[in-house]
Amino acid sequence: MKALGDEITAAYPDGELLVLGLLKGSFIFLSDLVRAIHRPLQVDFLVASSYGDAMVSSGMVRLLYDPETQLEGKHILLVEDIVDSGRTLQQLVELLGERKPRSLGICALLHKHIASHLKHPVRFVGFDAPHEFLVGYGLDHAENFRHLPYVASLQ
Numbered sequence: 001m002k003a004l005g006d007e008i009t010a011a012y013p014d015g016e017l018l019v020l021g022l023l024k025g026s027f028i029f030l031s032d033l034v035r036a037i038h039r040p041l042q043v044d045f046l047v048a049s050s051y052g053d054a055m056v057s058s059g060m061v062r063l064l065y066d067p068e069t070q071l072e073g074k075h076i077l078l079v080e081d082i083v084d085s086g087r088t089l090q091q092l093v094e095l096l097g098e099r100k101p102r103s104l105g106i107c108a109l110l111h112k113h114i115a116s117h118l119k120h121p122v123r124f125v126g127f128d129a130p131h132e133f134l135v136g137y138g139l140d141h142a143e144n145f146r147h148l149p150y151v152a153s154l155q
């Protein structure tokens with residue numbers, strides 16, 4: 001976490017930084033990450049869902065909570081727990097881009113590197129992940145396992 005926090009700190013030498021955590025999956029990662037970033041920042045959340053109880057994306061990303069914080073003119077760092085098909089990111093990047101941020105960066109704890117169509121690269125990646133269904137450290141299957149203090153595979 002220290003390396004990722006240092007990398008992010010160095011990437012934003014100036015300007016307002018808003019760290020936007022994508023819930024629910026990023027709740028543990030986000031709280032560890034913001035404490036490893038050593039510069040002033042604001043935190044808000046976005047709630048989206050596309051998996052429900054399934055292990056494959058429904059393809060439809062539902063936005064359940066939209067951040068109240070003003071995004072215009074700020075560096076936005078969107079924090080994801082995992083990038084899998086990339087559909088969630090693709091749709092959220094389009095939505096957030098319309099709000100005229102100064103920049104839009106993406107940070108993911110885990111990246112499966114499946115998505116070849118991602119228009120917006122994931123700039124900060126914690127770990128490359130296997131093509132397996134992962135749970136723990138915020139990640140769920142049917143709302144279970146989020147509390148595990150480690151990441152495990154269900155395969």
Ligand SMILES: O=P(O)(O)OC[C@H]1O[C@H](OP(=O)(O)OP(=O)(O)O)[C@H](O)[C@@H]1O
Nearest residue numbers: 023024025049050051084085086087088
């Ligand atoms: O790259 P993708 O295939 O779009 O998958 C990644 C997204 O799927 C999961 O969210 P989910 O919809 O399960 O909601 P959750 O965060 O509440 O678990 C995960 O937290 C990511 O946000």
Ligand code: HPA
Nearest residue numbers: 084132133134135139140
């Ligand atoms: O591997 C995964 N685990 C949990 N949630 C997910 N959402 C997309 N991929 C995954």
